[in-house]
């Protein structure tokens with residue numbers, strides 16, 4: 187594609203996106219596509235001959251849009267949000283256009299240095315403890331997802347607990363000669379990890395991938411507000427130690443996926459500290475709220491965590507993928523993930539003065555993700571971002587008030603941040619049918635969970651253009667639908 191042709195279609199694509207952003211509110215939120223619809227409309231094989239870009243462009247509206255569930259609609263209240271914004275899209279475009287691979291500092295110094303700097307900026311904006319900053323022993327990295335962050339934390343903790351017995355024999359020998367390590371390395375089958383029964387499924391997935399048996403993950407029960415039960419955690423650790431196991435890793439959550447419950451981080455951190463357990467804190471969604479000082483009490487105790495993660499790609503106007511992963515001891519992470527073949531040796535790396543982010547993640551290659559974050563943080567500024575987040579949290583409180591004042595619905599969990607869990611008093615079947623009817627209407631999109639065994643509706647607020655008008659409209663639709671459909675009851 188020539189620069190002139192690229193310019194033409196580039197302008198056209200930006201126009202299309204600007205129009206989309208302006209009209210997305212009018213589109214049915216949930217796609218009405220049936221399984222196989224798109225594949226039936228696509229040619230069976232890839233084109234043998236070149237097509238004009240005008241034909242490709244026309245197919246966006248014809249083929250793709252009908253199969254889109256509109257996450258950017260202000261009436262999208264399902265799951266957690268997946269924000270995007272003008273500055274973020276422009277940053278993404280620039281990253282694609284530059285097309286760099288940021289695996290090593292030397293393969294594009296700006297890619298690495300902007301990233302380290304953005305993570306330090308965010309650590310400050312969220313008042314994270316100093317150990318997560320690059321000037322200290324730790325630092326941050328941008329990964330594709332919170333799931334990857336949790337896996338990397340687990341692998342670093344595993345490597346530390348087993349003293350790298352499988353692939354770091356050199357390290358072991360030097361430790362042995364200094365008499366610092368026990369002569370029998372801990373085996374994988376001895377390791378025990380902990381999390382709560384409300385933790386994200388990525389914790390179990392990480393345990394499986396890391397070669398630690400599922401039976402070595404203790405799902406600690408949660409209390410009536412869905413927070414990890416600290417006395418149960420302590421009891422489990424004590425029992426495991428008595429039976430000769432090695433407790434090594436614990437994931438606590440700030441803002442669980444089901445109900446945005448907050449585990450008691452301070453108490454959990456004290457227990458982990460006392461038993462040399464790596465504490466990883468997952469704040470995938472709620473982490474953005476730490477920009478606002480009045481929500482920071484939920485994060486107390488983070489100064490004892492070994493690692494921490496949150497997703498600007500959920501609620502901070504930065505499009506997927508953009509996950510922040512902070513560690514307090516970058517050496518622990520890189521000694522678990524660094525392997526150096528000859529073809530990747532550079533003098534900059536050998537000088538020890540630079541970060542090579544390939545050693546902080548699973549893949550080798552990496553995108554220039556920091557650009558979109560840089561654009562977002564500069565375009566909005568901290569003040570506007572805080573205003574944005576507070577707006578959603580106030581809307582959640584407003585909606586919770588409507589639920590509390592209704593005779594038909596009840597709140598199913600405390601409203602900590604921007605999520606409201608609620609249900610109709612008529613029971614599971616009614617709630618399930620209510621949800622399906624609401625979503626089929628196209629007027630809004632909610633999702634569900636189960637809390638204490640009950641089918642529960644989730645109104646998750648956080649789309650970029652949602653305002654209180656949309657919340658009131660959602661409430662009207664929910665009320666009308668539940669009242670006009672008494673047949674659900676039978």
Ligand SMILES: *Cc1c(COP(=O)(O)O)cnc(C)c1O
Pocket residue numbers: 266330331332333334386388439441442443468469470471497509
């Ligand atoms: C969304 C979520 C995740 C998963 O995030 P990905 O970036 O999609 O992997 C993990 N933990 C919690 C608490 C979440 O809400």
